[in-house]
Amino acid sequence: MLYDDVHKRWVPAGSEAPSISRVHIYHHPGANTFRVVGRKLQADQQNGRRLLRAMVINCPIVKGIKYNQATPNFHQWRDPKHVWGLNFGSMEDAALFADSMMHALQAL
């Protein structure tokens, strides 16, 4: 999710419709960079043929950001332009993701 500061509300990231997505943290060993990448689980029909699993988040993990675990299954962080929020399907998923995020932040 993204926080829409103008209208003061959380909006689904990547599209108008809220969707269940799978979110990963990718590490680029060469540059030692990390990115949060999320794609919708449900493939969208595009002109009837190709199936797309739209990207809903694709943001670099910036050294020094504060990862805020607002609740056991809602975590959020700021980048220069956005406030990102992840509403996890389970507290276990949330803890796993947070653990990876903390490792990434320590490795930067």
Ligand SMILES: CC(=O)N[C@@H](Cc1ccccc1Cl)C(=O)N1CC[C@@H]2C=C[C@H]3CC[C@@H](C(=O)N4CC[C@@H]5C=C[C@H]6CC[C@@H](C(=O)O)N6C(=O)[C@H]54)N3C(=O)[C@H]21
């Ligand atoms: C100093 C600073 O930037 N502070 C940030 C946090 C932060 C601190 C330190 C580093 C980085 C960050 Cl990011 C900050 O205060 N921000 C970030 C924008 C967010 C917006 C609204 C208000 C409304 C209240 C609260 C909120 O969002 N909260 C409560 C749990 C609640 C859980 C689920 C999500 C799900 C969608 C929405 C909902 O339930 O409908 N929702 C919620 O409603 C969720 N909050 C915040 O949380 C606000």
